[in-house]
Amino acid sequence: MxxxxxxxxxxxxxxxxxxxxxxxxxGVLDSIDIIAIVTAVNNAYDVEINVQYLLPEHFNSxxxxxxxxxxxxxx
Amino acid sequence: xxxxxxxxxxxAAKKHPDRIAFADADQEINYAKLQRLxxxxxxxxxxxxxxxxxxxxxxxxxxxxxxxVESLILFMGILYSGNFYVPLDDTMPPxxxxxxxxxxxxxxxxxxxxxxxxxxxxxxxxxxxTQGEADSEERLAAIRANALDTDPLYVxxxxxxxxxxxxxxxxxxxxxxxxxxxxxxxxxxxxAVFGNQAPFDFDVSAxxxxxxxxxxxxxxxxxxxxxxxxxxxxxxxxxxxxxxxxWAVSALRIVSNFKVFENxxxxxxxxxxxxxEVMPVKDLKYWQAALPEAQFVxxxxxxxxxxxxxxxxxxxxxxxxxxxxxxxAFRNTEMFLLNQETGGQITESGQTGEICVRxxxxxxxxxxxxxxxxxxxxxxPLQNAYPETIYKTGDLGYYSESGELMFIGRKDFQxxxxxxxxxxxxxxxxxxxxxxxxxxxxxYDEVQEKIVLCYQAAESCDKRIVQGLSEMLPKFMWPNRxxxxxxxxxxxxxxxxxxxxxxxxx
Numbered sequence: 001m002x003x004x005x006x007x008x009x010x011x012x013x014x015x016x017x018x019x020x021x022x023x024x025x026x027g028v029l030d031s032i033d034i035i036a037i038v039t040a041v042n043n044a045y046d047v048e049i050n051v052q053y054l055l056p057e058h059f060n061s062x063x064x065x066x067x068x069x070x071x072x073x074x075x
Numbered sequence: 076x077x078x079x080x081x082x083x084x085x086x087a088a089k090k091h092p093d094r095i096a097f098a099d100a101d102q103e104i105n106y107a108k109l110q111r112l113x114x115x116x117x118x119x120x121x122x123x124x125x126x127x128x129x130x131x132x133x134x135x136x137x138x139x140x141x142x143x144v145e146s147l148i149l150f151m152g153i154l155y156s157g158n159f160y161v162p163l164d165d166t167m168p169p170x171x172x173x174x175x176x177x178x179x180x181x182x183x184x185x186x187x188x189x190x191x192x193x194x195x196x197x198x199x200x201x202x203x204x205t206q207g208e209a210d211s212e213e214r215l216a217a218i219r220a221n222a223l224d225t226d227p228l229y230v231x232x233x234x235x236x237x238x239x240x241x242x243x244x245x246x247x248x249x250x251x252x253x254x255x256x257x258x259x260x261x262x263x264x265x266x267a268v269f270g271n272q273a274p275f276d277f278d279v280s281a282x283x284x285x286x287x288x289x290x291x292x293x294x295x296x297x298x299x300x301x302x303x304x305x306x307x308x309x310x311x312x313x314x315x316x317x318x319x320x321x322w323a324v325s326a327l328r329i330v331s332n333f334k335v336f337e338n339x340x341x342x343x344x345x346x347x348x349x350x351x352e353v354m355p356v357k358d359l360k361y362w363q364a365a366l367p368e369a370q371f372v373x374x375x376x377x378x379x380x381x382x383x384x385x386x387x388x389x390x391x392x393x394x395x396x397x398x399x400x401x402x403x404a405f406r407n408t409e410m411f412l413l414n415q416e417t418g419g420q421i422t423e424s425g426q427t428g429e430i431c432v433r434x435x436x437x438x439x440x441x442x443x444x445x446x447x448x449x450x451x452x453x454x455x456p457l458q459n460a461y462p463e464t465i466y467k468t469g470d471l472g473y474y475s476e477s478g479e480l481m482f483i484g485r486k487d488f489q490x491x492x493x494x495x496x497x498x499x500x501x502x503x504x505x506x507x508x509x510x511x512x513x514x515x516x517x518x519y520d521e522v523q524e525k526i527v528l529c530y531q532a533a534e535s536c537d538k539r540i541v542q543g544l545s546e547m548l549p550k551f552m553w554p555n556r557x558x559x560x561x562x563x564x565x566x567x568x569x570x571x572x573x574x575x576x577x578x579x580x581x
Contacts (some may be wrong), residue, residue, distance in 0.1 A: 005087060013537055013538050013541045014538075014541045014542060014553075016546055021490050022298065024303065024304065026391045027166075027299075027300075029303065030303055030550065031302045031325075031326075031329055032551070034303055035329065035332055035333075038333070039087040050334070050337070051305070051306055051333045051334055051335050051337055051338045052338060053306075054304040054305055054307065055304060055306055056300070056304060059304065075112060
């Protein structure tokens with residue numbers, strides 16, 4: 001999770017990822033951020049986030065993103 | 076001859092009163108109701124002027140836009156009142172909005188969504204302006220009787236290199252020309268449904284609105300979140316039977332980047348146009364593979380020439396390493412290349428020059444900004460017999476062997492970043508306004524598509540810079556990479572050595 005936090009903060013230094021839990025619903029992240037996050041996560045964790053996972057529930061918080069990564073790594 | 080775009084609205088309301096004109100995720104409005112509401116808004120604006128003891132003609136009225144039908148209804152209502160609209164995004168930092176409002180000095184600021192935190196003079200709202208009936212038809216008719224096709228239709232603000240955004244003034248004539256040439260050039264479906272992606276404060280959206288009005292079509296406003304997480308984007312286009320899209324290249328690339336067609340393929344799309352940046356061939360191929368029957372069109376042009384001045388219909392296969400041409404000028408528009416050293420016209424292929432445009436498509440200039448206007452809107456240097464204005468785009472191009480115009484880049488520090496037109500100077504002005512920064516300089520990494528800020532300060536302070544910038548600049552202008560330097564490199568002329576910065580850090 002620490003590594004993920006670092007990745008996210010590099011993309012959006014202005015966001016408090018530890019506490020924000022409505023990243024999509026509140027419009028905190030935009031399409032540019034999502035592309036950057038997905039690309040960075042795919043590279044760092046050797047996973048592939050497919051289009052079917054591009055839903056708010058997987059991106060609303062750092063924890064949700066982390067859960068998605070774990071799920072994809074298990075597969 | 077059509078002299079006011081409301082004539083299209085009125086023709087559509089007469090012929091297809093029940094057809095949906097505008098729709099968003101939650102609601103829709105047909106042409107008959109649109110006309111009635113727009114007239115009501117026109118009357119209420121006339122009332123407001125009267126109450127202040129004034130008559131407003133060709134005055135700016137700002138609209139705090141959202142991705143909703145109300146914004147579009149307000150645009151039409153403002154035109155009925157004999158004034159022009161200025162779309163503003165109130166999620167921009169207050170400092171930038173006030174810079175714009177200071178330049179604009181609007182007679183009214185209308186909130187389309189009724190929940191703005193913005194404090195401005197002369198504020199009113201959609202619900203206030205839709206009260207009552209269109210009870211002064213004669214006054215609206217009198218306003219129209221005095222209308223000229225050279226009256227402004229909208230002002231759209233774009234990034235300015237000195238830190239102040241520039242308002243591009245576009246009149247009815249230019250938009251009428253745009254829709255007429257589009258309809259002559261492209262085959263729109265019989266009942267055209269436009270899937271609007273561009274925010275209304277970008278002129279890309281004017282193509283959806285006015286091509287649709289011209290064809291008595293429908294504008295479906297696609298919710299913004301579908302471009303953030305695009306899983307539901309294509310199902311939405313299918314559900315709304317969208318058959319035409321005129322999108323930013325960056326929006327089409329979201330689809331190809333995430334391989335969105337693996338999940339769902341558009342059912343109705345037959346015409347796909349894109350602009351704003353150079354479309355990478357591999358992204359285009361991804362779209363073409365899914366929609367082999369659709370017509371794809373590369374459009375080119377800055378806001379100052381009313382959306383687009385040239386087009387290239389994709390008519391052959393391109394290799395991934397090739398660049399798409401920006402093609403040829405629309406009918407009733409001329410584009411030519413000027414040699415930057417000699418000022419002469421370039422006609423042979425392969426030689427680089429500045430792309431210049433002449434014709435009805437030219438905007439009227441920048442609102443309350445004569446300096447910037449005379450820099451870019453100049454007398455045609457190829458003839459001095461009579462006054463004739465051309466627009467110097469600042470873009471560089473050349474003719475290919477086959478005579479197609481090719482775009483290569485900018486002659487100044489303007490960039491295109493994720494669909495946004497940005498003057499690096501505007502970012503630098505904001506950075507240099509921060510008290511803890513000695514000096515900042517932005518360079519653009521075109522390969523990584525990142526705005527890189529090099530700054531000299533007492534210590535590294537990336538986070539403080541972002542916090543500071545978030546109060547002055549919209550998010551799309553924030554740097555994507557921060558480089559702390561103890562000493563900013565200078566060249567012999569005492570200017571920041573950008574060439575060295577680029578060579579060292581990109």
